[in-house]
Amino acid sequence: DSGVTQTPKHLITATGQRVTLRCSPRSGDLSVYWYQQSLDQGLQFLIQYYNGEERAKGNILERFSAQQFPDLHSELNLSSLELGDSALYFCASSLTPLVSSYNEQFFGPGTRLTVL
Amino acid sequence: DQQVKQNSPSLSVQEGRISILNCDYTNSMFDYFLWYKKYPAEGPTFLISISSIKDKNEDGRFTVFLNKSAKHLSLHIVPSQPGDSAVYFCAASEGNFNKFYFGSGTKLNVKP
Numbered sequence: 001d002s003g004v005t006q007t008p009k010h011l012i013t014a015t016g017q018r019v020t021l022r023c024s025p026r027s028g029d030l031s032v033y034w035y036q037q038s039l040d041q042g043l044q045f046l047i048q049y050y051n052g053e054e055r056a057k058g059n060i061l062e063r064f065s066a067q068q069f070p071d072l073h074s075e076l077n078l079s080s081l082e083l084g085d086s087a088l089y090f091c092a093s094s095l096t097p098l099v100s101s102y103n104e105q106f107f108g109p110g111t112r113l114t115v116l
Numbered sequence: 117d118q119q120v121k122q123n124s125p126s127l128s129v130q131e132g133r134i135s136i137l138n139c140d141y142t143n144s145m146f147d148y149f150l151w152y153k154k155y156p157a158e159g160p161t162f163l164i165s166i167s168s169i170k171d172k173n174e175d176g177r178f179t180v181f182l183n184k185s186a187k188h189l190s191l192h193i194v195p196s197q198p199g200d201s202a203v204y205f206c207a208a209s210e211g212n213f214n215k216f217y218f219g220s221g222t223k224l225n226v227k228p
Contacts, residue, residue: 002159031214042120042205042218043160056215090159098212099148105214107152107159 004108018079025093032074037088050097122219135193139206146208
């Protein structure tokens, strides 16, 4: 158990809909990351937050948005869903936003989103 | 455009032998590299990392080698154990921020 929790575990919805994925970081971690893993693909970095502020952005679509709240949990909002948005969405957390062998990212179990 | 590539989707190895997982990257600015292990229905877990100032890092049965001129890294597992059966992802980052580019993964099967 990494200490990172994600809800829900599974989500099935229809095209055009909007969903919210939730992540609670490990206790003490201030930085949160979101990744998307489509079928047979590697993890694609979407966005990073540190202490409520956006720190880095990856290949995140305009239809997607995220935020980190004062209690440090984060939400990823996906709107106008398309079939191609079906994927595993992982959240990870770390103590700081900086690269270091002492600042490992801990991953949650993921949310599997299916868009029908 | 994938900046980190794992060209072998799967690898099968006998227990006790060496497993070698390979990873290639295209961005010469990458300066930090990691390997993650992933079991089904779980998130990836950190395995081992290497900075670009080194060419080798060892942790128990796991060794990562970095060849900067070839833009290639590899993970060696010796000896391989059935519990090592998992999907292995390599990842790379540039600069200070924890923004990683991941490969597509190699599924390792260690046969008893």
